Amino acid sequence: MIRVGLGEGADLDGFRAAVRGLVARRAPPAEVSWCPAGQADLFGEGERGEESAAPVGLPRALSELIRLVVCHSDCERYALLYAAIWRVLNGERALLDIQSDPLVHRLEAMAKSVRRDLHKMHAFVRFRETRDPDGTERFVSWFEPQHFIVEASAGFFVERFRSLVWSILTPVGSLHWDCTALTIGPAAQRGDAPESDAFEDAWRCYYENVFNPARLNPKVMRQHMPEKYWRNLPEAASIAGLVQQAPKRAREMIAREAAEREKRDPLKAVAAMAGQGPQTLEELNRLIAASEPLTPGANRAVLGEGPMEPAVAFIGEQPGDQEEREGRPFIGPAGQLFDKALGEAGIDRSSVYVTNAVKHFKYEPRGKKRLHKRPNPGEVKRYRWWLQRELSFVRPKLVVAMGGTALLGLTGKPPSVLKTRGPIAFDGQPGYATVHPSYLLRLPDDAAQQEAYAAFREDLIAVRRLMGGSS
């Protein structure tokens, strides 16, 4: 008989070392006896595993099972695990798939119990705030787990409360986090934790009031929150009273007659409710400026510019780098080209309204530069509400969409610029579609650029004619 000694609690490292040694010696489970610390039998402590033996390759599912089951409080845990390892290594590679096997069934039940205990610890730890002698704010909890899960539970608390200083004290060990490192400490006592916390009354108040007495069902509560946890849960002190009072409270609610409202109905307020939302362009612009960008990374919204009730409003795609810096639309290279074409077409820029379908600059950082990135259809749709409301305030006689994004913003439908060049109706209002001036800048050769520019200018001349030649 080989006797293996292991450390206290969940000794995963000790077990791993032992298994390596035993597998190397081809020791069958029947010839091994396992002695966790504190359970030494008549023959004293067993031998420790050899660190030097080679690692044993196990299916991932079995490693996961081992990690959980070593935390179980059952002193047979190591023997059961080794029996499963032995079978897996000796022809039953798929053993864990067969959960009807009595050994697998038992191990799975143990793993489930550990998993549940971990879950309950994550749920039922209650921190109380206290101050260390040096003035540090510390959150301390006393918790009594069923299995050896203190270390296994730590990752969850570290991740969640990384910026707090905290301690979790239990009868089998303690955890201490100082915002940078985790320390595993010795067993503690209930008296080591603070007795109260300034927010516990509020928490109990909350707990009592989210309970609906007409739905009393203490059985289900006990299933999920077994009584053994109650003594460390501040809210549990309210349970008895809530259960006792519930039938009476429910009966009273049912017996109660409908009453007339004691206070006057807020009829004026109800009537006023209808007139919600921005009432002027200024209000809308304030709202857009205060909103979170719906394309990531933008610094500020670039709003429309120009007179109200103009003969024409030009809708572009989105502000560029320079537009965003200065907070004005159409002032970058494309804007300058637009101005030039406007002039040549005989339209005065100060007499028209210009704005963009998307109000924020979408870009891709490339070193120090921010490269323009075309907004995708979803993004354009997210900005439609604002564009529609904006035009309803501006009330232009003619709306000109420059490029596909503007068309999508105005119609909500995916456009093809080539098919929709020329006069078009937006929601029954007169409109006109053309290319975006930045398209001209992107054309590779001069000839194509000049040809496209001429066509763009022709479009603007057509727009001027539609405006009635007023400019």
Added chain:
Amino acid sequence: MDEKLTTKLRILSDAAKYDASCASSGAPKRAAGLDGIGSTSNGICHAYTPDGRCVSLLKILLTNYCLFDCAYCINRRSSNVERARFTVEEVVSLTLNFYKRNYIEGLFLSSGIIRNPDHTMEQLVLAAKTLRREHGFAGYIHLKTIPEANPWLIEQAGLFADRLSINIELPSADSLARFAPEKKAASITGAMSQMKERIDEAKEDRRKFSPAGQSTQVIVGADATTDAALLNTSAVLYKDYALRRVYHSAFSPIPSPSAVLPMKAPPLQRENRLYQADWLLRFYGFTADEVASASRDGMLALDIDPKAAWALQNRERFPLDVNTADREMLLRVPGLGVRSVNKIVAARRHTRLRLADIGRLARSVKRLLPFLITADYRPTRISDRANLRPNLADAPVQGSLF
């Protein structure tokens, strides 16, 4: 915490409890940076109240003042309930202080309609934004969407919330007009479509917009809608709006009742059967019509669960051989859950399953006996058995109160 704030908490948590949802799952895995706080989980219930309901989130209203007059709601403007109003800062501070003590997974914030829907929605978004931006809060946030608010506010809400939801409350436009005069079915479905579109786009673009999806709640027993009609509504909602969950909530008496809806004990058993039926739709491959086919006058049986009721109507399909039957059919066996079926399918690749094996794979073998064939067991033909129904009846879930 000071007394005035505790009073507000009392009123505004009481006012929020009629919303059944407390889910905190489905959010992307996330943890706060060094100066923030919080993380997401697969859903942790930090406490259970004596009604058996889970407390996962700080579920409160920003205010229970309300300009709407929905008959079923404790907070309707004609109710005599005590009123209160949190500031956004109070909500933020309460959330953080509860979270630091490990009481909650996050915040579920809703509100009565004050001033107007836009203003109310702006306040809800502001609370979420403040938690995320100013406090680096990485816990779970569920915001109630006010469908009457302007659509750009939904665009904002989705940037900060893990889940958005709109409660349909009443399953028909007719009931809505009668009991919730300020609400319109069209604004509700419009806002749900907008949210669905954004959630879908965000997934494609790998952005964050309400990553845990949207859900809704329907009240059961306030109007005459049948179970079959409710399940049909659910099926449509799952299909058209890709809802994560349709909650059915038994209409509960409220302390300040309305004259149009007489108070009675909530139909909890009916709610439970609808809950089971909802699972059949979502995880067991049943259609709403199949579930309804086993109902009477459109109402689910109360003595047995809807899966057992379906099996009794379709006895000729049983018994099934556990060693050969399709997974889809095994899911239809009363008493076999998704997990048990998965275990059976995995195990039978390597071994011939016997009755004792099934005993280890399923929760209770007694219920299964009439429906299964194993390597060493074959039941009498169930079409010949008259006493099947009482054997399938489960003990009433809810102890009777009255």
